[in-house]
Amino acid sequence: MSHDHQNVWTGRHVFALRDNALRLTQTDFAQRVDMSPFTISKYERLGEKFVLSGRYAKKMDQALAGLTDDERHRFRDALADDDQTITLDPGIDGVAAEEVDLVALGRRGFLLGMGIGIVPATLTSQWLSSTGQVPVWLAEGLRSTASTYRAAYRMAPAAQLLGSAHSHMQLALALRPGDQPEPVRTHLLTTVGEMAAMAGIILGLDLGDWRNCAPYLRVAEHSARESGNTELQAVVMACHAFQAAYNTEGDLALGLDYAEAARAIAAQGASPITRGWVAAVASERHADLGEVRVSLSLLDEARIALDAGPVEAIRYSGIGAFDTAKLTAYEGSNYRRMGEFNKAVNxxxxALAQLDPSLRRHRATALIDRAEAHRDAHRIDAACADTRAALVLVAATGHTGTLDRALTIARSVRHTKAREALDLWNDALAARAAVTMAR
Structure with missing residues (x-):
């Protein structure tokens, strides 16, 4: 490679240029090279499997030529094999940051990083050296346990569930998926991907830690791709849509790009539940952008997918639950986003009449959506009642995303001096203190 020319540009090189050398978001980098964020996302997602064509490679060469010496060093260092690691900071007291080796993630390249702390790695290594291979029953059991953890997201406290997801991911990594034959390799990679995706979502949506959410989602994406699991790839891409739209520098258009990418992947063989869910996620992103017709058509697409019923050969890899009740909640939320508050409330x-009581996070989200619709329709008492009900569920789950919305509502109605508004403000402050202490 010359100073201003890369012989071959792959998605991996694009990522190194954008993230390591220039330290830009996908949106900012796309503007610099005159391309769409969705295209940049696609290149990076496919990594070494995707080679850029002539005119797009030339755009990258032009960006490369403009690097400073420090940026050029970072670019070269990022492409060195021994530096392709992702640092994971689970944000749990007493747990050191871990490194997961992601060098190329070849068919036999997904190995345990050196810094493992949660898993008794020395015992695991001794067992592996004496037995050689992980039995199928153990790999299947780990995947089954991962399914239980994903179901627990409906109601379990965020901080505790994060610890479980992180340690279960590390346990699967400690069994060295890249060294295992099929089907053990796929079971372990799927377990890693499902737990990394859930950890990322908990960090972002529940705990508001978007910085540490991203590395987990990258691990999940690599694991899903290497396992060849279309279902999991679609789920992870939808998780990226949440991260893009809701992080501290939210980009609604980029969130939509990810959601549409999730739909495209899901259409290639995901379960009906996941096809329905990613369509609902895309509908939400279109609603955010005021695209009413497309948003409503995607809700119909989600409904058709759910009506298709389960496909036994496809194992669901989603987080929490998605059914007709949750779809109804999405529809109400979308109408709220589009300013049709009475429809939203209906x-x-x-949705709240149908959602099972165990679905605490889902019910809290629906309650806060309805509270916002009531507030914007100037029904202050109803808004306060729904917000207080949501706060009870927030205290149980630690979902700071809903807590932040509740605090915003409480702050916005406080000026009315109504008894209900003053009580809500006190309850919101108490909930914030309780959630902060629990973390």
Missing amino acids: FLDA
Whole structure:
């Protein structure tokens, strides 16, 4: 490679240029090279499997030529094999940051990083050296346990569930998926991907730690791709959509790009539940952008997918639950986003009547959506009642995303001096203190 020319540009080189050398978001980098964020995302997602064509490679060469010496060093260092690691900071007291080796992630390249702390790695290594291979029953059991953890997201406290997801991911990594034959390799990679995706979502949506969410989602994406699991790839891409739209520098257009990418992947063989869910996620992103017709058509697409029923050969890899009740809640939320508050309340009434009490996070989200619709329709008492009900569920789950929305509502109605508004403000402050202490 010359100073201003790369012989071959792959998605991996694009990532090194954007993230390591220039330290830009996908949106900012796309503007610099005159391309769309979705295209940049696609290149990086495919990594070494994707080679850029002539005119797009030339755009990258032009960006490369403009690097400073420090940026050029970072670019070269990022492409050195021994430096392709991702640092994971789970944000749990007493747990050191870990490194997961992601060098190329070849068919036999997904190995345990050196810094493992949660898993008794020395015992695991001794067992592996004496037995050689992980039995199928153990790999299947780990995947089954991962399914239980994903179901627990409906109601379990965020901080505790994060610890479980992180340690279960590390346990699967400690069994060295890259050294295992099929089907053990796929079971372990799927377990890693599912737990990394859930850890990323908990960090972002529940705990508001978007910086540490991203590395987990990258691990999940690599694991899903290497396992060849279309279902999991679609789930992870939808998780990226949440991260893009809701992080501290939220980019709604980029969130939509990820959601549409999730739909495209899901259409290639994901379960009906996941096809329905990613369509609902895409509908939400279109609603954020005021695209009413497309948003409503995607809700119909989600409904059709759910009506298709389960496919036994496809194992669901989603987080929490998605059914007709949750779809109804999405519809109500979308109408709220589009300013049709009475319609929103009607759909959210129906959703809350159907949502199982165990679905604490889902019910809290529906309640806060309905509270915002009531507030914007100037029904302050109803808004306060729904917000207080949501705060009870927030205290149980530690979902700071809903807590932040509740605090915003409490702050916005406080000026009314109504008894309900003052009580809500006190309850919101108490909930914030309780959630902060629990973390």
